[in-house]
Amino acid sequence: MTTTSEHTQSVATATPSRMLRYLPASALLIDAALMTLVGLVAIVGRRELDVFASSAQVEDQLVLAGPLMIVGWIATVALLGGYRRDVFGVGTDEYRRVLNASLLAAGVTGVVCYLARFDLSRGFFLLAYGLGVPSLILGRMALRRALHSARRRGLLRHRVLIAGSRAHIDEIARVLGREPWLGYEVIGALTPEYDLSEETATGVPVVGNADEATSLAKAYNADSIFFAGGAVGSSSQFRRAIWELEHESIQVVIAPSVTDISNERINIRPVGGLPLMHIEPPTWSDASRWGKRLFDLAGSLFLVLVFSPLFAFAALSVKLHDRGPVLFRQERIGKDGGRFACLKFRTMVVDAEARLNSLHEASGHSEGLFKMKDDPRITVPGRWLRRFSIDELPQLFNVVRGDMSLVGPRPPLLREVESYDVDTTRRLHVRPGMTGLWQVSGRSDLTWDEAIRLDLYYVDNWSMLQDISILTKTLGAVVSSRGAY
Known part of the structure; x- marks a missing residue:
């Protein structure tokens, strides 16, 4: 070690x-x-x-x-x-x-x-x-x-030093770490001189003091320095740091304690030489307006028409396998806490719900939506239905009825909602969706915290262009079957 x-x-x-x-x-x-x-x-x-x-x-x-x-x-x-x-x-x-x-x-x-x-x-x-x-x-x-x-693959990356308090450094490092495609490799932390720690809570090594940013950046071959909260004591100190770095090929980045906010909600307006960051209110209320509803209605009716042969084939496969019901109705929680019957093609044995508690105990499951690879309750036709997300096509009728949207947070179960904290409850401000950021970002491979973070980002930063982008990416996620089980 x-x-x-x-x-x-x-x-x-x-x-x-x-x-x-x-x-x-x-x-x-x-x-x-x-x-x-x-x-x-x-x-x-x-x-x-x-x-x-x-x-x-x-x-x-x-x-x-x-x-x-x-x-x-x-x-x-x-x-x-x-x-x-x-x-x-x-x-x-x-x-x-x-x-x-x-x-x-x-x-x-x-x-x-x-x-x-x-x-x-x-x-x-x-x-x-x-x-x-x-x-x-x-x-x-x-x-x-x-x-x-x-x-x-670890190539073409910017080597980054983060200056600030340990808490702010860890916050920025976590964001950069979960988005490797951004290309930022955190190589060290610069803390105020009174902080004598050797590393932050997440393991970022402290390589020196923030007031030695220029010399340390040169010594560690850094491409960029991120200045987070607590990095400098005054604006004049920060200005001197920029002056010292102006002759080096080192990019200076200001990293305020603002995360999970889209570009469209941020405006920077200089006032008297002071750049003020204006953040627009969350856009979740816009996601409930008639424009999105009209888009959902037209899109779902069109998809029902296009996929009607697939509907018939899937229904016949489920029925002929064990003569059980074709559809599985499960109570889910929708917008503002309303309850509705979420429709799916049945992919499990008829007594799947009765076996759930024993699987919880065997796997040690405690919170969130329960999913496991190689679930013994899944039927033969259920496996290919799940692999290509065909089992979720009946939710198009939920969209037509207004229970769901084409794009939105994943529809939660009642027991999940009962365990929500105040922040997580914001997921219920909009209609749940057939697809969303959670699906195009890994689906069942995501942790509970990652899925919640993506849903909250969607709620706070909704836009029609983002919905269209998610629908486009969903096709790739479905074809690749990443996280589908």
Whole structure:
């Protein structure tokens, strides 16, 4: 077992990932290759489709205009910050910059051709930018996917020191630890000089004092320093720390004690040189309005129609297996504590509920929804119904009736709700969902605390775009069968 000092020595001599500096160049090369490919496709498409009549040959036009368009397009993306290192890996800022730059480049190209009286083919222009814009977005998405995959394998990560009180350090470290795709590797903690501990409660080694941030960051080859609560005693002390770090290639990040709040609810407004963070109220009330209800109703009716053959096949499989009931009705708790019968295709033996207590005792289960791998109560058709979540399709009728939503927190049992604390009760502010953040983040593989955290995040930060994103990701979760048992 290594000691804290041994660990400290190892992180001091380790070499941080320098491949991160090549991310902008990689993005530029991908953009240039896609622009060139789209340009060739646009030339062929213009010639074959012949949508717009033109006396000029497209190839003759593009000997000069083609390279200029690509250079101008790339330059516009660069000017709008599309190749800045801090936009890669997380958030929508990267995509927004690429989209805005592409639209601007298209506008400038059109204006310049008009003013210069250059006879650029309209068909080529529309195909080039019409195909090019989504191609660039897809290229950035592919790059981000590769980046996240590498980070999950421990590559291309930022080495981070966190400065602050031990409690704040642990809070930030937990957030960074549960999201490995962000690429932050916590290598040490910087605490106030009065704190003489060797490590925090979660095991982050204390490598020095917060007022020595610059020298320690250089000694430990840190890429970033997170300043959390308790890091500095005054604004002037923090300002001096930034001045000391301005000549080093070390990113400074402010990490306030604000977690599980979406970007849409945060606004930073400087007042007299003081950046004030304004946090909008939770959006759970918006999730109960007519817009979401209309979306649920239209979506559920459409899915019932699409999956009607699957409904019939699943019902026949369950009935022929043991001649028992096709549907399983279980009382669940809905919005504001209301009770409803949650519908599922029956996947267990008829006396499954009677065997539940003995399984609780055998497995030592105490709280939350009980699920176990290789549950002996599951029937043969029940296994494939569960594997692909087909057993939950009858809940579409719960959505039609208004008991549930397509997206929302998992519908809890009465005994779960009875054990809720004040914070967890917030899950009941909205209708439970057929799918949600809990399903696309691991389903049954999640711990009870992780599932609750995701549900509370959804309740407090609801948006229609998030619902659509979750529904899209649900397809991947169902196909992969991750956490389904």
